[in-house]
Amino acid sequence: MNKQPLLTKYNLSGLKLSNRVVMAPMTRSRAGEGNVPTDLMAKYYRQRSSAGFIISEGTQISQQGIGYPWTPGIHTKDQIEGWNKVTKAVHEEGSNIFAQIWHVGRVSHPRYHNGEPPVAPSAVKPEGQIFTANGMKEFVTPRALQSDEIPGIIEDYAQAARNAIKAGFDGVEIHGANGYLIDQFLKDGTNKRSDKYGGSLQNRSRFAVEVVEAVSDAIGSDRTGIRLSPVGRNQGISDSNPKEMFGYLLEQLNDYNLAYVHLMEAISDVSDIDNYPTKVTEYFRNIYNGTIITNAGYDQDSGNEAIENGTADLVAYGRLFLANPDLPARFEANAKLNDQDKSTFYGGDEEGYTDYPFMSQSTEVAAE
Ligand SMILES: Cc1cc2nc3c(=O)[nH]c(=O)nc-3n(C[C@H](O)[C@H](O)[C@H](O)COP(=O)(O)O)c2cc1C
Secondary structure (H helix, E strand, C coil): CCCCHHHCCEEECCEEECCCEEECCCCCCCCEHHHECCHHHHHHHHHCCCCCEEEEEEEECCHHHCCCCCCCECCCHHHHHHHHHHHHHHHHCCCCEEEEEECCCCCCCHHHCCCCCCEECCCCCCCCEEEECCEEEECCCCEECCHHHHHHHHHHHHHHHHHHHHCCCCEEEEEECCCCHHHHHHCCCCCCCCCCCCCCHHHHHHHHHHHHHHHHHHHCHHHEEEEECCCCCHHHCCCCCHHHHHHHHHHHHHHHCCCEEEEECCCCCCCCCCCCCCCHHHHHHCCCCCCEEEECCCCHHHHHHHHHCCCCCEEEECHHHHHCCCHHHHHHCCCCCCCCCHHHCCCCCCCCCCCCCCHHHCCCCCCC
């Protein structure tokens, strides 16, 4: 019998992936004092190292970039040393790992910023509430960044990338998705600027492109990926024409020889919204020429199909990997999957983190 497409090898910018099953970036809010990665985190990632490729949870590039409690950073010496344990564990098991570098922009709370509001392209308040160590809190209106503050933030991304390499990562994924800072610059619901970072498609994509350039200069474009969610609407973010905005951005990204672009499908129904592609990866595949990782909502069959029909090169799994440390082996055996426990997604200890059973520990394996 032929190998399932998901279980075939792939050369990702020189990294030899043993399969095309990618572990999607997932915040688990279990970092230690000083937002330093812990031994338990190293164990969690080691357990999932049968993935051909792992993308770390969002890891903040600076104190200004923090939005949630207990998320790891990559801007202090202790954080770099903590991550070193994680990358060592993953490499010992023969896998590859990029750090997802993250600035949340407006999706934050004054408690992380000495009582000051978080920063954003424009003073547009997110919808809903934010998770904090003291429960859910109302979002506040962010402060619009001054033009002359922007180069410093771009340098924070570049420094985070250098730190990631120092910490033993194989590269970085720039977090340009899910309503965080880069996405806030790209989308016109949150970007109302009148300087060179707002207005036209070129201006709205400038921040993303400058971050890509700075990170590529710092560590090499072949070690740089970016995640985008063209139709994502987290915390009320929106764009009037994602086909146009992200088509324009991806055309520019064709020039950078990046390791990959990671595209997220819709996680809520967008079929009734004008200019929102319902099949994101399929739509942008015709525009972007390099390696594409696709994500969101895939199972074993739809993942195999996406590779078979050429929609994507690699498929990232979030919740399935969270609950199934040995996901590729389970796909290979067509085995039953563990269910996820949502109550332990964020924060806590080993429960719902490193205690999901491996197949060998489960009794229920589906018959072939
Ligand atoms: C607990 C949890 C934490 C997440 N944290 C992040 C994150 O830090 N960065 C990110 O880009 N996406 C994050 N996501 C989104 C996932 O990467 C993924 O896009 C989402 O789970 C959909 O994929 P799936 O259907 O395979 O689970 C998170 C998702 C979950 C469930």
